[in-house]
Amino acid sequence: MSGPTSRPRILIAGGGAGGLTAALALIERGYPVTIYEQASELRELGAGVQIGPNGARVLIELGLGAALDEVVCEAAGKEARIWNTGETFPLFDLGADCIARFGAPYWTAHRRDLQRVLAEAVERRRPGTIRLGARAVGVTQHQAGVRLRLADGEEVEGDALIGADGVHSAIREALFGRGPAEFTGLMAWRGLVPMDSLPPHLRRPVGTNWMGPGSHVVTYPVRRGELLNFVGVVERDDWRVESWTERGTREECAADFAGWHPDVHTIIRAVETPFKWALLGRPPMTQWAEGRVCLLGDACHPTLPFLAQGANMAIEDGLVIARCLDAEPGDPAAAFRRFERARMERTARVVRGSADNTKRFHNALLADPTAAADYIRREMAPEKLRTRYDWAYEYDARAASV
Ligand SMILES: Cc1cc2nc3c(=O)[nH]c(=O)nc-3n(C[C@H](O)[C@H](O)[C@H](O)COP(=O)(O)OP(=O)(O)OC[C@H]3O[C@@H](n4cnc5c(N)ncnc54)[C@H](O)[C@@H]3O)c2cc1C
Numbered sequence: 001m002s003g004p005t006s007r008p009r010i011l012i013a014g015g016g017a018g019g020l021t022a023a024l025a026l027i028e029r030g031y032p033v034t035i036y037e038q039a040s041e042l043r044e045l046g047a048g049v050q051i052g053p054n055g056a057r058v059l060i061e062l063g064l065g066a067a068l069d070e071v072v073c074e075a076a077g078k079e080a081r082i083w084n085t086g087e088t089f090p091l092f093d094l095g096a097d098c099i100a101r102f103g104a105p106y107w108t109a110h111r112r113d114l115q116r117v118l119a120e121a122v123e124r125r126r127p128g129t130i131r132l133g134a135r136a137v138g139v140t141q142h143q144a145g146v147r148l149r150l151a152d153g154e155e156v157e158g159d160a161l162i163g164a165d166g167v168h169s170a171i172r173e174a175l176f177g178r179g180p181a182e183f184t185g186l187m188a189w190r191g192l193v194p195m196d197s198l199p200p201h202l203r204r205p206v207g208t209n210w211m212g213p214g215s216h217v218v219t220y221p222v223r224r225g226e227l228l229n230f231v232g233v234v235e236r237d238d239w240r241v242e243s244w245t246e247r248g249t250r251e252e253c254a255a256d257f258a259g260w261h262p263d264v265h266t267i268i269r270a271v272e273t274p275f276k277w278a279l280l281g282r283p284p285m286t287q288w289a290e291g292r293v294c295l296l297g298d299a300c301h302p303t304l305p306f307l308a309q310g311a312n313m314a315i316e317d318g319l320v321i322a323r324c325l326d327a328e329p330g331d332p333a334a335a336f337r338r339f340e341r342a343r344m345e346r347t348a349r350v351v352r353g354s355a356d357n358t359k360r361f362h363n364a365l366l367a368d369p370t371a372a373a374d375y376i377r378r379e380m381a382p383e384k385l386r387t388r389y390d391w392a393y394e395y396d397a398r399a400a401s402v
Pocket of ligand 1: 013014015016017018019036037038039048049050051134136137164165166167168169170171188190231277279296297298299303305308309310311312313314
């Protein structure tokens with residue numbers, strides 16, 4: 001830090017939802033920030049992301065409401081369907097009711113659109129912030145700062161480092177030496193479908209959660225409704241690669257959903273490129289920060305995606321870590337301890353809630369159509385959904401105590 005009133009220089013490893021949101025929130029507060037992103041171009045691939053009102057509230061606070069409105073969808077509602085009969089159960093309203101209850105919209109987005117809007121805002125407000133093709137491989141600290149080591153041998157100095165480098169975090173490894181994330185036994189098929197290739201009844205602006213014994217399928221519209229996002233989760237232990245770009249075939253995907261309703265197969269046949277993604281987990285960490293270095297997002301609390309809250313947590317983290325740095329001027333280590341205290345319990349609750357939903361969405365009772373209908377009416381009853389989701393949507397990262 002150059003003087004008592006100047007803001008510390010913050011280095012961020014990773015330009016995903018968490019790193020970009022943190023950068024934007026810090027730039028707004030006057031911090032000099034640089035993001036070191038390993039990819040040579042920012043190009044999240046072929047998949048969607050649901051942004052609940054808790055995440056949307058942060059993005060709107062950061063001035064991205066209008067830019068996101070141009071590219072997201074506001075699905076009217078969410079419904080459950082039984083895997084083989086297709087029987088449908090309305091779950092909740094994601095439109096006007098969401099805004100009335102939580103004061104912010106429920107968006108569904110193409111990941112690339114979200115990343116582009118975030119990155120453009122960062123570069124507009126502080127040109128040159130994002131350095132691409134810069135892979136972080138290690139960090140050391142000294143009394144007055146941190147030194148981040150990049151794969152090409154370059155070393156950069158800063159006052160503090162945020163490790164926002166995802167589930168395989170090199171910064172976590174450098175701090176805590178933990179082993180690799182564990183495979184959960186679940187694999188996700190992911191892909192996008194041009195909406196105009198689907199019959200009219202599958203083009204409705206709703207999110208659908210197909211539930212079956214041992215598997216489930218989630219679909220929702222993205223990019224103003226031009227594309228349908230498809231995620232099919234199966235219990236498989238023969239696929240361990242976690243990547244956005246590992247391709248499978250439509251035939252292999254269809255085989256994983258043999259016996260499922262024709263609507264599911266209509267969607268699978270229309271998926272442009274089916275990607276395979278092993279779902280990884282990690283026992284909850286009890287420490288995210290060490291001195292002037294702190295993790296956020298999937299680097300410290302990776303979660304199964306079954307509450308659709310992982311990216312939302314990373315987005316909330318981004319704003320809260322900036323607020324914590326502001327609350328401890330000139331003392332990043334104290335700010336990071338504050339961040340851990342503010343965020344650990346909430347993110348652990350998301351991890352637990354997501355794991356609980358695996359059992360719920362894949363329950364053995366779903367095998368029999370009558371038992372399945374009773375089960376869905378019981379498990380997905382409005383009051384149970386409110387208990388499971390409202391606490392996540394109500395949280396306000398702008399005002400939560402830090
Ligand atoms: C199937 C599936 C569906 C999901 N659906 C949802 C959803 O609907 N809603 C939701 O909220 N969440 C969802 N998630 C979770 C969400 O994708 C993650 O929680 C979120 O992406 C985490 O953001 P992050 O910024 O922490 O990490 P990431 O998005 O993983 O970003 C990390 C960034 O760091 C870069 N990086 C990695 N290593 C290095 C390094 N050594 N040096 C420099 N850069 C590095 C990466 O290239 C990447 O750009 C889903 C996840 C899956 C698998």
